[in-house]
Amino acid sequence: MSGGVDSSVAAALLLEQGHDVTGVTLKLWENPGDGGCCSVAEIEDARRVAQQLGVDHWVFGFTDEFEAKVVGPYAEAHAAGLTPNPCIECNRHLKFGKLLRRAAQLGFDAVATGHHARVRHDGGYRLLRGADPQKDQSYVLYVLGQVELSRCLFPVGELTKAEVREKARSLGLRTADKPDSQEVCFVSTAGGRQAFLLSRIALRPGRVVDTAGRAVGRVDAVELVTIGQRRGLGLPGGGERRFALSVDRPAATVTVGTLADLLTGGVRLAGLTWVRDPLAQGTPVEIQCSAHGHPVPGRVDGDAVVFDQPHCRVAPGQSVVLYRGDEVLGGGVAA
């Protein structure tokens, strides 16, 4: 229970379904000042909902693990010129890692969250998109395997967001109209990614060059450049649109090119994982390269996927998730 409307309604639904529920809030991060994720205010919101629903509420302090597995690597990835997705690492190591282990230690059968996704059981376990395509969060759950899915429940995945809020209102939950959180939870909205990274790694200014090596712009921090980005590269206005194609951090150089230059035939995936069974070479899949990106057709090729039509380069560090319709088959991290 994060204090948000999805996990609040998830708890309520589980109670209606007859489960023996205990609400848990993860304290992962020490946020300066009060407000934002893991703050006392958020935890209080969760506790109040738990109280309203009549369930016990516990707070687990997993700050050490969060620092080691999510925050530290996030900073290091930027230093290495990658564009990481910390929410996926949090799911992998914390929410469906340590929390699942802790739940088992305490004698619980499952962990439920407010994620918009669905699990189906037919011999094995399948992970499906949530019922609301606008809010589908299956992308960040691709790291779950059979063991994890056998112990996970996603009650709100069967509902649209509007139905979730309506349910919250009908239950008189205080969080019914709370806005959804948008940012990475440990990056404050005030300072943003830059302020956070500045406290951890050196940010080096760099030059922007075109594919012929000519200087065309500059950036204050090469570590903050994402492949595919168009703005903030100091490029002169007018002319064909240009995008960041690659970042050479040691040389502090960003290379830009046209949209055509940005297209690629496929992407190699590190840490490829399958929800169920590994797919055979050549299996057709739908490839989704961002949390709410439109999936495009392609096929499996060893430890890579190949797009049927040339597609924008995926920033190294971003996750690529493979679907078949609504079902998540697996995914990996763009290398």
Place this chain on the structure above:
Amino acid sequence: MPAYLDNAATTPMRPEAVEAMLPFLTDRFGNPSGSHAVSREAKKALEEAREVVAAALGAEPGEVVFTGGGTEADNLAIAGLEAVRAGTVVYSAIEHHAVLHAAEAYPHRVAPVGPDGVVDLDALAGLLGDDVSVVAVMAVNNEVGTIQPLAEVAALAAERSPQAVVLTDAVQAFQWVDVAREAAGAHLVAVSGHKFGGPKGVGALVVRRGVNLRPIIHGGGQERDRRSGTHNVAGIAALAAAMRATVAQREATNARVAALRDRLADGLLAAIPHAHETGDRSRKIAGNCHLTFEGVESEALLLLLDAAGVYAAAGSACQSGAIEPSHVLAAMGVPRERGLGALRLSLGTTTTDADVDLALEAVPPAVARLRAA
């Protein structure tokens, strides 16, 4: 019957204390700051309570300032002095957050403690000098229960920082230690009602004559301008009653509880492999049993014990409810890993053999279960 073994967090109210409160919650409701008969009645009760508290703390009635608890008393002690004296605050590495957070705001030096959980007097001596305005060493540590050498601390301060004010947070001490005697050399002594069978939200600060304190709570000028606000007469009456009872029973309580604690600690150490006792038991209050278990997380252990009806603690709970790694254990040199498997069982005046039996029954399997998972 569950076993409440978290007396360091709070204690059940003594019946005498509850009884002492009731009249002031009902017909004797007067505000002591007033001139008519109803007020005078309340003032009389207030001053009677003050006499009891003063005697229990080895102070004069005029030296007792009633506060809204131990934390407020600590805050008043430090912030109240700052305005009057500029300088450096020297405090022990194991002070309670009420002192730590208040003191950290000023130039400060920290006196280390040994692995036994007792302040290192030689190191402390080295930190004292003529720039020091406050020396703060608690009487008993809340996590590991070790009794600090207050008389020696006061003597060192008098010798090397004679201008300094010595503050002692005696919140955890009063139940077990003769604070009047041990803290005789301290200028400021803080106590809290709910740690010895009194009510929550009431405490006191002894301010020795000659020590100037500016108030941190301003208003009508009560407590000789040191702490404004209408007196919590019921709470203060209960505080006094609890103090009186505590002093009268202290020796007997110490003997009885020490035996229970020893049975508990020895029993757990014998039954659980890779378990360590924290600090030197011979230098602790009778009620404290503090252990660390390798390969276990306190958080999970406390939840399993909770389910088994054993109520205990570890480290200190922050406002969110999550367990924080302990600065006290760190200061004692306990490796962080081990410190994450800490368990504090704090016995009190109402603890019985049955409580100890239940703990001896519940803790070993809980630890084993967590290690197996």
